[in-house]
Amino acid sequence: xxxxxxxxxxxxxxxxxxxxxxxxxxxxxxxxxxxxxxxxxxxxxxxxxxxxxxxxxxxxxxxxxxxxxxxxxxxxxxxxxxxxxxxxxxxxxxxxxxxxxxxxxxxxxxxxxxxxxxxxxx
Amino acid sequence: xxxxxxxxxxxxxxxxxxxxxxxxxxxxxxxxxxxxxxxxxxxxxxxxxxxxxxxxxxxxxxxxxxxxxxxxxxxxxxxxxxxxxxxxxxxxxxxxxxxxxxxxxxxxxxxxxxxxxxxxxx
Amino acid sequence: xxxxxxxxxxxxxxxxxxxxxxxxxxxxxxxxxxxxxxxxxxxxxxxxxxxxxxxxxxxxxxxxxxxxxxxxxxxxxxxxxxxxxxxxxxxxxxxxxxxxxxxxxxxxxxxxxxxxxxxxxx
Amino acid sequence: xxxxxxxxxxxxxxxxxxxxxxxxxxxxxxxxxxxxxxxxxxxxxxxxxxxxxxxxxxxxxxxxxxxxxxxxxxxxxxxxxxxxxxxxxxxxxxxxxxxxxxxxxxxxxxxxxxxxxxxxxx
Numbered sequence: 001x002x003x004x005x006x007x008x009x010x011x012x013x014x015x016x017x018x019x020x021x022x023x024x025x026x027x028x029x030x031x032x033x034x035x036x037x038x039x040x041x042x043x044x045x046x047x048x049x050x051x052x053x054x055x056x057x058x059x060x061x062x063x064x065x066x067x068x069x070x071x072x073x074x075x076x077x078x079x080x081x082x083x084x085x086x087x088x089x090x091x092x093x094x095x096x097x098x099x100x101x102x103x104x105x106x107x108x109x110x111x112x113x114x115x116x117x118x119x120x121x122x
Numbered sequence: 123x124x125x126x127x128x129x130x131x132x133x134x135x136x137x138x139x140x141x142x143x144x145x146x147x148x149x150x151x152x153x154x155x156x157x158x159x160x161x162x163x164x165x166x167x168x169x170x171x172x173x174x175x176x177x178x179x180x181x182x183x184x185x186x187x188x189x190x191x192x193x194x195x196x197x198x199x200x201x202x203x204x205x206x207x208x209x210x211x212x213x214x215x216x217x218x219x220x221x222x223x224x225x226x227x228x229x230x231x232x233x234x235x236x237x238x239x240x241x242x243x244x
Numbered sequence: 245x246x247x248x249x250x251x252x253x254x255x256x257x258x259x260x261x262x263x264x265x266x267x268x269x270x271x272x273x274x275x276x277x278x279x280x281x282x283x284x285x286x287x288x289x290x291x292x293x294x295x296x297x298x299x300x301x302x303x304x305x306x307x308x309x310x311x312x313x314x315x316x317x318x319x320x321x322x323x324x325x326x327x328x329x330x331x332x333x334x335x336x337x338x339x340x341x342x343x344x345x346x347x348x349x350x351x352x353x354x355x356x357x358x359x360x361x362x363x364x365x366x
Numbered sequence: 367x368x369x370x371x372x373x374x375x376x377x378x379x380x381x382x383x384x385x386x387x388x389x390x391x392x393x394x395x396x397x398x399x400x401x402x403x404x405x406x407x408x409x410x411x412x413x414x415x416x417x418x419x420x421x422x423x424x425x426x427x428x429x430x431x432x433x434x435x436x437x438x439x440x441x442x443x444x445x446x447x448x449x450x451x452x453x454x455x456x457x458x459x460x461x462x463x464x465x466x467x468x469x470x471x472x473x474x475x476x477x478x479x480x481x482x483x484x485x486x487x488x
Contacts, residue, residue, distance in 0.1 A: 001232050003443070007239040011140065015243075018137050022144030023238055027402075030153040033278030033326060035397055041417035048414030051407035055446040076357040077369070080421040082277060082329060110123050113320040116145055117129040121137075125321070149280075155400030155448060157275055163295035170292030173285035177324040198479040199247070202299040204399060207448060235442040245476050251483040259384050259487075262377065266388030267482055274397040354367050360389055361373040365381075 013099040018121065020058035021094030021103040025116050028053050028062070028092070029085050029105065038080040039071050045083070053092065060100075061093040067107075085114035098122075135221040140243065142180035143216030143225040147238050150175050150184070150214070151207050151227065160202040161193045167205070175214065182222075183215040189229075207236035220244075257343040262365065264302035265338030265347040269360050272297050272306070272336070273329050273349065282324040283315050289327070297336065304344075305337040311351075329358035342366075379465040384487065386424035387460030387469040391482050394419050394428070394458070395451050395471065404446040405437045411449070419458065426466075427459040433473075451480035464488075 008016055028049060037045055046064045053062045067087040074081050085107070092103040102120040107113070130138055150171060159167055168186045175184045189209040196203050207229070214225040224242040229235070252260055272293060281289055290308045297306045311331040318325045329351070336347040346364040351357070374382055394415060403411055412430045419428045433453040440447050451473070458469040468486040473479070 003233065003237070007237060010243055011240055015137055015140050018133065018141050019144045019238075019240070022141045023148035026145035026148030026150075027152040028148075030149040030278050031401055034274050034329075035414075036393075036418045036421040038421055041414075041421060044410070044414045044417040048401075048407075048410045051410040052402045055402040055404055055407060055444075057444055076355055078355075078357055078421075078423055084328060085278075085326060111125065111320055111322075113322055115125070115129060116141075118133055118141070121132055152400050153279055156396050156451075157292075158271075158296045158299040160299055163292075163299060166288070166292045166295040170279075170285075170288045173288040174280045177280040177282055177285060177322075179322055198477055200299075200301055200477075200479055204451060206450060207400075233442055233444075235444055247477065247481070251481060254487055255384065255484055259381055262381050262385050263388040263482075263484070266385040267392035270389035270392030270394075271396040272392075274393040355369065359369070359373060360385075362377055362385065365376055 013097045014121065016096040017058060017094045017099040017101040018118065020056065020096065021092050021101045022116070024053050024056040024059050024062070024092050024094065025090065025103050025105055027056065028090060029088070029114070032083055033085055035083045036080050037066065037071065037083045038074060039068065042066050042068070042071060058094045058096050059092060060095045063091045065089040088114060091119065135219045136243065138218040139180060139216045139221040139223040140240065142178065142218065143214050143223045144238070146175055146178040146181050146184070146214050146216065147212065147225050147227055149178065150212060151210070151236070154205055155207055157205045158202050159188065159193065159205045160196065161190065163202075164188050164190070164193060180216045180218050181214060182217045185213045187211040210236060213241065257341045258365065260340040261302060261338045261343040261345040262362065264300065264340065265336050265345045266360070268297055268300040268303050268306070268336050268338065269334065269347050269349055271300065272334060273332070273358070276327055277329055279327040280324050281310065281315065281327045282318065283312065286310050286312070286315060302338045302340050303336060304339045307335045309333040332358060335363065379463045380487065382462040383424060383460045383465040383467040384484065386422070386462065387458050387467045388482070390419055390422040390425050390428070390458050390460065391456065391469050391471055393422065394456060395454070395480070398449055399451055401449040402446050403432065403437065403449045404440065405434065407446075408432050408434070408437060424460045424462050425458060426461045429457045431455040454480060457485065
C-alpha cells in the first residue's frame with residue numbers, strides 16, 4: 001500500500017510537513033511533561049527526548065533545551081522538580097518531499113504559555 | 123498582543139487548522155497511552171479525553187472511541203489492561219476562521235500502526 | 245499459579261497494602277500530569293482518574309480532588325492549564341487481606357512539594 | 367520541619383523503603399509508557415529513565431533494560447514502536463536508613479502482565 005497516496009492525497013506537501021511536525025510537538029510535550037529532572041539528569045533527558053521524537057514520521061531533526069535557570073531555582077528539599085512545558089525550548093524540523101517546516105515551542109512570557117508555532121515554513 | 127498576527131501570519135487559515143489539529147492528536151495519544159482501562163472504566167476515560175482535548179487551541183470537537191472488543195479480550199488475572207494507541211479511534215475537529223480540518227486516528231491493520239491523517243479538510 | 249504465594253511471600257500483608265498503594269499513587273501522578281484542564285473539564289478528569297486507578301491491584305478506592313482555586317487563577321488567554329501535581333489532593337485506599345492502607349498525596353506548602361505519605365495504616 | 371518525623375512516624379524503616387520503591391516503579395511505568403522507541407534510540411531512553419527515576423525520594427539506584435528482541439520484531443513501515451510495560455525489565459533499589467528494598471518489574475508470561483514485586487527486602 002502507498003500510504004501517502006491513499007491517506008494524504010488531499011493535502012499539499014507543505015501541509016503534510018506542518019501536520020506531522022505539529023503531531024510530534026504535541027506528542028513531545030505530553031509524553032515527557034512530569035518527568036523528574038534536575039541539573040544532574042537534564043542532559044540525559046534532553047537527549048532521550050531528541051532521539052525518541054526523531055523517530056516520528058517525516059521528522060528530520062529535534063533539538064531540545066530545558067531551561068537551566070528554572071532548575072537552579074528548585075527550592076524544595078528533594079532537589080528535583082517535574083518537567084513542565086514552561087521549561088522547554090524545542091525545535092522540530094519536519095520534511096515531506098520538497099517541503100520543510102520548523103516548528104518551535106517556547107514559553108512566551110506575555111502569554112504565560114508555552115506556544116507552538118511555525119518558525120519557518122517552505 | 124495579537125498572537126495570530128504575530129506568530130501565525132506565515133501560514134494560511136487552512137494550514138493553521140491542520141497544525142493545531144495535529145498538535146492535539148499527538149498530545150492526546152501520548153497523554154493517555156498507558157492508562158489502566160477495562161470495560162467498566164472505559165466510558166469515563168473516553169469522556170475525560172474528549173473534555174480535556176477540546177480545551178486545546180482551535181479545537182472545536184473531539185470524539186473518542188476505545189475498542190470494546192480489545193477490552194473484552196483481556197486475559198490476565200488482573201482484569202484490566204493499559205490503553206494503547208491501537209485501541210483508539212479518534213476524530214479531532216479543528217477550526218480556524220473559515221477553515222476546518224477533521225483529523226482522524228485509527229488503527230490500520232495493513233500498516234500495523236495507528237495512523238493519523240486528514241479525513242476532511244476545507 | 246498462586247501469584248501471592250510465588251511473588252509476595254517475603255512481605256507481610258501490611259507491607260503488601262503499602263506497596264500496592266505506593267505503586268498506584270506514583271502511577272496516578274505520572275499518568276495524568278500534563279493533562280489540559282479547566283473548571284469546565286475538571287470533573288470529568290477527576291472521575292476518569294478515580295475509575296482508572298481503582299483498577300490497579302489491591303486498590304479499593306481512589307478519591308481525587310483537583311484544586312479549583314488554582315484553576316480559577318488561570319490567566320493565559322487560552323483559558324486552560326496543564327494539570328500538575330501541586331493541584332492534586334488524592335487518597336488511595338489499598339487493601340490486602342486484613343490490612344488496609346490509606347495513601348495520601350497533597351501539596352505541602354512548607355515543602356513546596358506534593359508529598360505522598362501514609363495517612364492511615366493497619 | 368522534619369518530614370520523616372512528621373509524616374512517616376507511623377511506618378517502619380522497612381515499610382518506608384517499600385513504599386518509596388513502589389511509588390517510583392508506578393511512576394516509571396506511567397511516565398514513559400508510550401514513548402517512541404527503536405533499536406537506535408533505546409539506549410538513550412534507558413539512560414534517561416534511569417537518571418530521572420534515581421532522583422525520587424529514597425531511591426538509590428535504578429536499572430532499566432528494554433527488550434531488544436521486541437524491538438527487532440517491529441514490522442510496521444515506520445520502523446519504531448511505542449514503549450509498553452511488557453518490554454521493560456526494571457530494578458529499583460530504595461533505601462531508608464538501615465532498610466533496603468529491591469523492587470523488580472518484569473513481564474511474566476504466565477500472567478500476561480508486567481508484574482511489580484519485591485525481589486529483595488531487608
